[in-house]
Amino acid sequence: MGEGRRDERGDARDTGGGSAWAPTLWALWPWAAWLLPVALVLMRLPSGGWETLILLFSAPLWWPVCALLALLPRFVLRRRGYRAMPTSVGLAMLGCFWGLLAVFASLRATGDSGSHDSPMRELLPWIPQRVEDITATLGAIVVLVSWIVAAVGAFVLPRSAGGGSAASSPRAGRDADPDAALPAAGTGPPARSGEGLLGIGLFAIPILLVLVVAGVDRVAMHGEADWAGEREVDVAGLSSREGAARQERHWEAAQEALQPARCAIDEAGWLTGTFGGVRVEDSGPEPHGYTVAVSWDSIVEGAPDEVGERVLAIVEGEGWRLHGEAGGTWGPIPEREVETDDDGSVNWVRYSLRNDRGYSLMLTAGLPEEPRYSSRPLPPPGSAIITLRVESGPYWLESRGNVDWDRGTPFAEAEPLWADDPPVVFACDEWPELRLVENQPLTVDPR
Incomplete structure (x- = not known):
């Protein structure tokens, strides 16, 4: 044992040192x-x-x-x-x-x-x-x-x-x-x-x-700033209440950007559209976050193509300019897009515009269709529905996305905006609170 004794700890060359x-x-x-x-x-x-x-x-x-x-x-x-x-x-x-x-x-x-x-x-x-x-x-x-x-x-x-x-x-x-x-x-x-x-x-x-x-x-x-000039680090730590207040300010700003065009088209008779509120973006270019969208419908007498041209001239007079995009959330967006029926009649015409502040506007004039998600009555024959959809640029999500608009707002309070008969009608300088819009029952694909 003495002459042939070996170290009982084994090979020491990088083998875990004999540990278990x-x-x-x-x-x-x-x-x-x-x-x-x-x-x-x-x-x-x-x-x-x-x-x-x-x-x-x-x-x-x-x-x-x-x-x-x-x-x-x-x-x-x-x-x-x-x-x-x-x-x-x-x-x-x-x-x-x-x-x-x-x-x-x-x-x-x-x-x-x-x-x-x-x-x-x-x-x-x-x-x-x-x-x-x-x-x-x-x-x-x-x-x-x-x-x-x-x-x-x-x-x-x-x-x-x-x-x-x-x-x-x-x-x-x-x-x-x-x-x-x-x-x-x-x-x-x-x-x-x-x-x-x-x-x-x-x-x-x-x-x-x-x-x-x-x-x-x-x-x-600490990197890129959002559309309001704030970095994500500036808003990520906000409380849910503070985040809701910030989103409400963005909502008010978007409504104010569209108000002059609404009043120039029709001083009364505006219905809340099916596309609006805070849209959380899960993909796309930085900064990831959300955009604020405003959508309004109004009934105007006339064929869609004629009404579209007339309303286009009005909104251009309020500072909006035709502006197409090579790509977007829903694909390429041309300045003008038309859908016709088999007999050549126009079903709808759509224009893409932008103002100096960077808001994008989608103006659509189309034939009335059977409502899919509300009980609103159909407009009278010979009329077209004008839809104005304004969308902001991207904002960083506040509170790490933990702003919950559903809390404290009963659905019954928001339901009249979407399903009442007769529907709630707004003047051109009026709009609902964001908390009501965020409680809409369904949001449809705008395209």
Whole structure:
């Protein structure tokens, strides 16, 4: 025993320092490689995106590939004589697994009509979409970099003592004297130099990911100003009441921008349109947030094309100019658009305009149609419905999107705006409160 004594702490070269984490994570590695991808896909089932459906049906293709890629560093290490997790490779693989979890948890689901909230946002609904994007991007980078580090590390780490015999024959590795693979006492760095690093990394890596995401998000909040000249950091901390007051000010400003044109067209007889209020934008160019839309309907005698030309001249006299867009939320917007019937008669004509303040105006003159979402009576024959829809530029969401207009406003108080017969009629210098508009029963596609 004296002459052949070996250090009982084992190989000290980057093998976890003899801690219990090294053999435990080494044993769990194959299980994680095969089961984690399946668990992550199943986690996304409630989101219901197309990508989840594709992953489920293509699992026989990607599942073994992912598992074998995750196990590649372990295969290499086994051939080099390792039977416990090296600290450097172990930390890299922990980063890879945590990064993969971050990607699947934060990647937005893809549906027929756009994207849907990720599992992370369904669990934490107050976080903005940008946090989802940052987390998914950061997670993907961590997965790629960590796997490369683990794979390279598996090849460049020194061979474990006794690795030649263990790698040459699995049975020889099992039957060999355990002390034969241990270095002589006094060789290598201190045996406990890496002890506990794997355990610390298991919990420190997700905390570090959260801190990095929070930091990047905080920096982004100091970036671009919205349509009111305020940065997101200026409004994100507002209370729900303060956020509602800010949205009310934007609503009043949009109404005031349209008021001169309304009064020039008709001093009375305006009905609230089916498109208006605060529109939260889930996609599109920065800044993400919301726009404020104002919509009014009025009944004018005449055919749609004739009424449209007459009203266009009126609103142009109030400072609005024809302005088309190459692209927008609903696709390209031409300056003038017409829909005709089979006999050539005009069903509706639409004009796109803008004023010097940057508000966009969609002027539509069309034939009356059967109301879909209200009990309003049809206008008399020989008349057209004029719709004025004004929309602001984008504002940052206040209170991280936690402004709730439904609270404290009974639906019965808002219902007359949309479903009363006869409907509520407003003068050209009147408009409802935003809290009533935000409680409308349904909002229809403006196009």
